[in-house]
């Protein structure tokens with residue numbers, strides 16, 4: 001190994017150390033091993049996955065695709081077919097849609113293309129963390145303002161941050177982790193005043209009340225982000241899309257450096273799920289009913305406060321310190337996403353709305369802990 005290589009790689013490693021990356025933490029198998037139990041005993045409610053989707057119907061779609069596609073070929077004609085289905089679903093023109101390798105890749109693509117070293121991105125806190133990681137990797141600055149105590153946008157405060165240097169505004173609605181939608185008039189005010197690209201992240205929109213998709217023509221600087229990971233239950237396949245005016249879509253399509261960012265199998269599965277849209281609709285209706293029941297039951301537990309939700313997860317605040325509660329839950333095989341302090345609430349957790357039998361285990365564990 002040459003001295004020059006050794007020197008260079010050491011410097012590189014030092015520089016790369018400064019880049020923050022997302023860490024998934026303990027996995028269900030890892031936790032099951034630690035506890036000495038079978039993985040099926042783990043109550044996994046930390047990633048907002050949608051288990052209300054009818055798995056047997058999804059499996060039969062997979063089998064259909066296996067018969068229809070030829071994995072030896074590159075996916076040349078698949079994307080336009082998915083776009084056509086999305087046009088029917090969203091009622092927007094086809095040149096307003098771009099397909100990506102799930103929401104995360106599209107966020108990364110948008111930020112790589114539009115944020116440069118020294119640019120400033122604005123968002124609110126608490127919110128989804130990936131945009132911040134991507135902006136920092138671009139050597140941009142990420143400025144966040146706290147949400148108001150009712151989890152809504154502090155519009156006057158955000159407006160004061162806008163300048164010639166602010167080139168990205170990230171708005172998540174429904175917001176992860178607070179789970180509420182932002183007021184449409186606030187999104188409109190911010191988007192119209194912002195001198196750069198506005199990402200409106202609608203990853204959880206099918207569980208909520210309204211979308212900005214139909215109004216996309218009013219906002220030439222807005223990119224609406226969507227995913228198949230949540231309502232459509234395709235988290236494992238990694239499929240997402242964005243909606244924007246054709247000028248921005250053209251950039252996002254033509255300036256993506258890789259010719260086939262999404263696998264043909266994945267695209268076909270997106271098409272099948274849109275052709276059988278009742279699978280998603282039935283799942284979302286069941287999840288929403290279970291969500292209301294779960295919130296009620298959580299609020300009946302001593303020392304637990306659950307907030308209203310417009311997503312497939314619920315935000316909780318507990319009387320017990322978050323670290324202690326987290327450990328106690330993990331010991332019982334229950335995985336939640338720990339947030340800790342969030343605005344005026346000290347000990348917050350994000351909890352996926354699971355199937356009734358899974359939620360019952362969560363409720364049981366929380367009750368036991370509150371009685372200890």
Ligand SMILES: Cc1ncc(COP(=O)(O)O)c(C=O)c1O
Pocket residue numbers: 047048101102103104105128172175176201203226227228229235238239240
């Ligand atoms: C707000 C929000 N946006 C985007 C994503 C990205 O999801 P995916 O990459 O699975 O499409 C997530 C995932 O949890 C999310 O919570």
